[in-house]
Amino acid sequence: MADDSQKQQELSDEEVVRQEIQKKVIAAFDIFDHEANKTVDVREIGTIIRSLGCCPTESELHDLISEVEEDEPTGFIRYERFEPMMIRVLMERRYRPENEDQILKAFSVLDEEKKGYLTVEQLTKYMTEEVPEEAFSQDELEEMLQASVDPEKHVIYYKDYASLMTVDETA
Template sequence: MAGEKETAEAIVSDLQKKITEAFDVFDHENNQTVDVREIGTIIRSLGCCPTEGELHDMLAEVEEEEPTGYIRFEKFLPMMTKVLLERRYRPIPEDVLLRAFEVLDESKKGYLTKDELVKYMSEEGEPFTQEETEEMISAAVDPDRNVVLYKDYISAMIIED
């Protein structure tokens, strides 16, 4: 029984070390706070992919009563530890992503044009913000051909567990 407890403590300790390292990258003043706008990036760097709505809920959980524009480490750490322990907001598996791109690629050409991608991102489902769209385009679009070779893009985006 003692072995199981140590393992659980080791897992939590390891997660908290990762969270601390990710938070510290954005703690520019070294004062245990980060700009609230950086939280999504920190959370994603830890392998979580919440929707904008889920991210908003996470922020509500760690924000001060009087929002300051900053998130304190002491509030972020327990919330993020719980999220990682519960394995919430996991990335979508590669085969599911591939099927989604294949559905959008109606003529089965193996790529989407930049214009098609922008159209799907702004008109379908939960629309992406301008910033999210630009980030995705800069990461996904092959600059020489101006298309998304989605099999290559998916392979590059997969985070190994």
């Protein structure tokens, strides 16, 4: 009898988590649903997924998009196809971002002179040329630079930026 009660509690806990995730997915999707018709431009899917704390590679992102696209791609993704995939991804805690220490290590490798910052040109080169299959799009690069470049010095102080790139696991 106690086992049944425990199983019911676990199921209800999982359902509460699922409902909370669903609310976040709806809110994120709705931001980009400009026509209020439960569709978004396929080019917005990466931003939506990343806003939910997932950091898939470009290849993984293309796989996710393929999973939710219509059989005949229209350029738009319907919420009813996006929601089950996104809830599953979030429930499985897939595509979690690296922690701040790992991000700092990656930036410090790029900062060969150990100055504590990268120039816009350096970061642009690394993000668009070094690993072609994982290259950032122009929109992604502009978004990253907008968030990371110090407005006075026009460089990226990566120690400051690394904390912005991490996700609060309790949120």
